[in-house]
Amino acid sequence: MIWLLVVLIILMAAAGAPLFAVLLAGAAVGFYSADINLAIIAIELYRIVDTPLLVALPLFTFSGYLLSESKTSTRLVNVVQSLFGFMPSGLAVVAFVACAIFTALTGASGVTIVALGALLLPALRSAGFSERYSMGLVTTSGSLGLLLFPSVPLILYGVIAQQLDVGVSFSIIDLFVAGVVPLTLMLALLTIWTLWRHRGGVIPRVAFTWPNVRSSLYAARWEIPLPFVVLGGVFSGVFAISEAAAVTAFYVVIAEVFLYREVSLKQVLKVMVESMVMVGGILLILGIALAFTNFLVDAEVPMRLLSFMQEHIESPWQFLLLLNILLLALGAVLDIFSAIVIMVPLLLPVAVGYGVHPVHLGVIFLANMQIGYFTPPVGMNLFIASYRFKKPLLELYAATWPFMVILLFALLLITYLPSLSLWFID
């Protein structure tokens, strides 16, 4: 009877039932079979209230939505362009950096491709980059920056990993610091490859001028303090993460609505509702997933999974390779939030059993997901780019694969050199 229900739930999931309903049904069947009153699910969902870090999720998401509603993307590109544009293949480097920052702010919901892609694609073309390279860059960079604070998936991973209590303690700040070197590595490799591909002066250089820097900085004057206030506040310990999120939201409203006057109050209301609908969906799934996870832990599922794996796979290296393959496949099919809430509770105890640090697992997890975003056949970035730029998917597969090879190489380095992520942890 129980197994029949389990099969039914899996069928419903595959047929496209909402993820929260699938998890809710799974948790209900689990607790029912263990003779536990189903009210436990409500008690677990109510634990959202005991997690201060979660306050950051709606606030950062709202800020990201509001920033993408105004002309922040243009100003960001201009600032980065005036600073780095003089380098050989400068605009490509500009595009990588700008996309990474914008994705960290907006949480890789595809907004980067829509907001920055439309801006960068024609600019790249007129700077002399080929159609194929430009399309590849814009499509793959839409998820670059997942590892950079305050990306919502990064915070979500931290929330879940800390709830699990696997015996290795870490602070959420550790996770933010850990992502910096891996992201820099990705940016560096992409830049090196871009320089090599366009070697011999194919792309005309643009001169560096102070007036350009000054005018672009002036245009972005209300937004430039933001990262300094937030990062400074968080890393100096003046703000908790949730408070930094509140200050960001407050600041962004003041800047975009009252200082730049690019977003009307009516639009703010619309953005509020839109972003909260998105957050509501994620939080509901998260709350139910926590209940489901508790059932799994009670049933010792992760422990059994670990001992089963340890019978067949001995070395951590083999485990990590297997992990990468699994996550790449998942990243291509699942959206990032579902992947995190479903897979982290199962994988984290197993990974810790193999001696992988939770912070390192987080970096590996998100780096895989980042690539999954443009893995054929169904990576989300491919669909968004195809829809936005009216290009057939096959053309995008061809345009993105060199970028994918580079990022896969970066992924291998990140996976097998834990010190890239953990250099600051004893």
Add this chain to the structure above:
Amino acid sequence: MQAVSKAIAFVRFVEDAILALLLSSMISVAAIQVLLRNLFDSGLYWGDSLVRVMVLWVAMIGAMVASRDDSHIRIDIVGRFLSDRYKPIVSRVTHLFTMLVLAMFAWASFEFVQYEFEEGALAFGQIPAWVCEAIMPLGALVMAARYALHVIKPP
């Protein structure tokens, strides 16, 4: 029929308004807390708890709004490859499944709220816990009703 669509429009308006109100209050209360703590070394002692309860409310009401046109996150493996002939049938079945699961959760969470009501537990300050928790059965009920409508007429 007109009364029904008027009622639906009213519910939608109320949901949107509450969402915007919740988010604005979250931003304001949390920002005021930061100011009070850093400048005056004080704070609203119920502020942090209130903001965290609001997160739960945002979660439920946001999910209610997402149920209007069934725009929840899903793992759509099969649906993508389904022909147009079978899509409506399959989506009716998944809507029915979702409705039943939500009805179950509405009942389970109602039991929890009822228990907390009888216990007289307090969430923070003088606010009873059941008031904060009531959004769970209420939200589940509204969502179940929406999915029931989706079964009859897919969005």
